[in-house]
Amino acid sequence: MPMKGLIWFRTDLRLDDNPALLDAIDKCDEVAGIYIFSENQWNDHNESNVKLSFLIKNLEILEKSLSNLNIPLITLNTNSFKSLPKDLNNFSVTNNINQVFWNNEFGINESKRDDLSAQILNNSNIHVSRFDDQVIYEPGILRTGQGKPFSVFTPFKRRWIENFDMNFLEIRKPSALKKSISLNNESSKIQYSKIHKVDIDLWPAGEDAAAARLSNFLELKSRDYNQSRNSPILDGTSRISPYLALGILSPRRCILEGMKLNNFELTSGNKGICKWIDEIVWREFYRNIMHSFPKVSLNKPFQDYTDSIKWRHCDNELKAFYEGRTGFPIVDAGIRQMLTEGWMHNRLRMVVAMFFTKNMLHDWRLGEEFFMKNLIDGDFSSNNGGWQWSASTGTDAAPYFRIFNPITQSQNFDPNGDFIKKFIPELKDVSLKNIHQPKQDLFSSSDYPAPMLDLKTSRLRAIEAFKTAREFNNS
Numbered sequence: 001m002p003m004k005g006l007i008w009f010r011t012d013l014r015l016d017d018n019p020a021l022l023d024a025i026d027k028c029d030e031v032a033g034i035y036i037f038s039e040n041q042w043n044d045h046n047e048s049n050v051k052l053s054f055l056i057k058n059l060e061i062l063e064k065s066l067s068n069l070n071i072p073l074i075t076l077n078t079n080s081f082k083s084l085p086k087d088l089n090n091f092s093v094t095n096n097i098n099q100v101f102w103n104n105e106f107g108i109n110e111s112k113r114d115d116l117s118a119q120i121l122n123n124s125n126i127h128v129s130r131f132d133d134q135v136i137y138e139p140g141i142l143r144t145g146q147g148k149p150f151s152v153f154t155p156f157k158r159r160w161i162e163n164f165d166m167n168f169l170e171i172r173k174p175s176a177l178k179k180s181i182s183l184n185n186e187s188s189k190i191q192y193s194k195i196h197k198v199d200i201d202l203w204p205a206g207e208d209a210a211a212a213r214l215s216n217f218l219e220l221k222s223r224d225y226n227q228s229r230n231s232p233i234l235d236g237t238s239r240i241s242p243y244l245a246l247g248i249l250s251p252r253r254c255i256l257e258g259m260k261l262n263n264f265e266l267t268s269g270n271k272g273i274c275k276w277i278d279e280i281v282w283r284e285f286y287r288n289i290m291h292s293f294p295k296v297s298l299n300k301p302f303q304d305y306t307d308s309i310k311w312r313h314c315d316n317e318l319k320a321f322y323e324g325r326t327g328f329p330i331v332d333a334g335i336r337q338m339l340t341e342g343w344m345h346n347r348l349r350m351v352v353a354m355f356f357t358k359n360m361l362h363d364w365r366l367g368e369e370f371f372m373k374n375l376i377d378g379d380f381s382s383n384n385g386g387w388q389w390s391a392s393t394g395t396d397a398a399p400y401f402r403i404f405n406p407i408t409q410s411q412n413f414d415p416n417g418d419f420i421k422k423f424i425p426e427l428k429d430v431s432l433k434n435i436h437q438p439k440q441d442l443f444s445s446s447d448y449p450a451p452m453l454d455l456k457t458s459r460l461r462a463i464e465a466f467k468t469a470r471e472f473n474n475s
């Protein structure tokens with residue numbers, strides 16, 4: 001009897017550097033791939049419409065590339081993560097699958113779903129093999145001297161480097177199977193009812209597109225990354241986050257290709273490349289936080305005392321923020337970039353998130369949700385980490401009294417106002433002198449709004465709210 005395997009694809013939609021796929025091909029005579037979608041779950045996790053449309057395009061390409069290896073890809077719909085394990089088991093039993101392979105996801109719901117799936121499959125005498133493809137080290141493995149999980153990036157990175165071995169980056173190519181599996185199930189179309197306004201042509205789908213984007217960035221931009229990464233108009237970053245978020249590209253591939261250009265150095269050589277690899281390690285750090293501190297997946301702040309902060313709630317301010325009409329050009333330009341491109345430059349994510357949580361003093365969880373609902377690269381741990389950093393509620397967080405001034409940020413990182421003018425056409429004729437803080441003119445024809453708040457008083461209000469929460473917890 002041929003050994004039959006099933007690869008359960010999730011956020012690893014690629015052939016390159018896919019340990020579950022490689023093992024399935026090594027161990028089985030016939031292999032199928034499966035992707036199981038739940039619109040309810042997608043909505044529960046606030047995943048965006050544009051990310052869904054990107055997912056569907058990538059699945060179509062994955063199906064074609066898997067067929068070259070004689071592996072059919074089936075898509076199924078399920079109600080939720082709760083119903084999924086049973087559906088996966090039914091599929092496996094109906095198709096006489098002996099072994100199921102997958103790459104781990106680290107969210108709390110995902111881990112529960114996976115554990116239950118493994119249990120049900122084992123009860124059906126189906127073997128389960130699980131791998132890590134999103135990180136270099138299994139989450140939780142790197143520990144402080146006291147044996148605790150890391151909660152600060154710099155020592156985490158130090159330990160990450162100390163233990164690093166080039167063998168971690170050995171990447172094998174998958175080979176084609178001799179024979180295709182015959183299945184008793186038909187693939188079903190992914191069910192969804194979503195539309196979006198993002199220009200999806202900015203994000204060509206598939207592994208080849210991801211690889212081209214990576215090599216283009218490494219060849220042309222990575223060496224200057226140290227200087228250019230903070231300037232939104234220069235576009236000096238890789239824009240590979242949507243590909244990493246769905247696993248169309250692996251972080252190991254990114255690190256390997258970066259190191260190849262830097263004489264296989266991690267800490268010396270070109271500063272731009274080292275800094276860029278650092279960012280991939282930040283991603284791994286936030287995955288560790290999600291794994292070691294499950295409270296962050298349960299809507300809780302990392303710093304417990306910040307749970308007592310009295311956040312404000314103002315519907316009008318929220319509406320203006322969501323539309324990119326706060327009256328602060330750099331904040332609005334960032335928000336509008338996200339609404340039109342599905343992506344926002346990192347510097348602006350920090351500026352926008354800090355403005356929301358400090359000057360507006362609104363709950364970071366609302367901002368986190370807004371980003372997830374609009375980003376094509378929505379990634380729970382990086383988004384949660386970024387919001388909690390900006391709100392000073394998280395690990396490694398910015399101290400609560402160090403609050404970015406959006407006007408100074410604008411002058412420093414968009415000195416000529418080019419980025420602002422690109423995303424806020426109402427301001428295209430405003431002079432350089434006024435672009436960061438447009439003058440309010442009663443008779444102006446521009447419908448760009450007046451600032452929604454006063455920076456000085458709102459800053460003091462935020463500091464007071466954090467202080468009060470801290471004192472309340474110390475008393």
Ligand SMILES: Cc1cc2nc3c(=O)[nH]c(=O)nc-3n(C[C@H](O)[C@H](O)[C@H](O)COP(=O)(O)OP(=O)(O)OC[C@H]3O[C@@H](n4cnc5c(N)ncnc54)[C@H](O)[C@@H]3O)c2cc1C
Binds near residue numbers: 229241286349386390
């Ligand atoms: C409030 C806030 C929300 C964020 N939400 C997300 C999100 O939902 N998804 C997401 O992928 N990133 C998020 N980030 C991190 C960062 O902004 C994006 O990863 C980056 O802008 C993506 O652009 P790039 O691919 O050009 O990055 P590059 O600068 O080219 O970096 C390469 C890769 O490193 C990783 N990376 C870079 N910066 C960070 C960081 N600060 N934290 C974790 N990983 C990082 C990303 O995977 C990125 O693709 C958020 C940051 C903040 C401050």
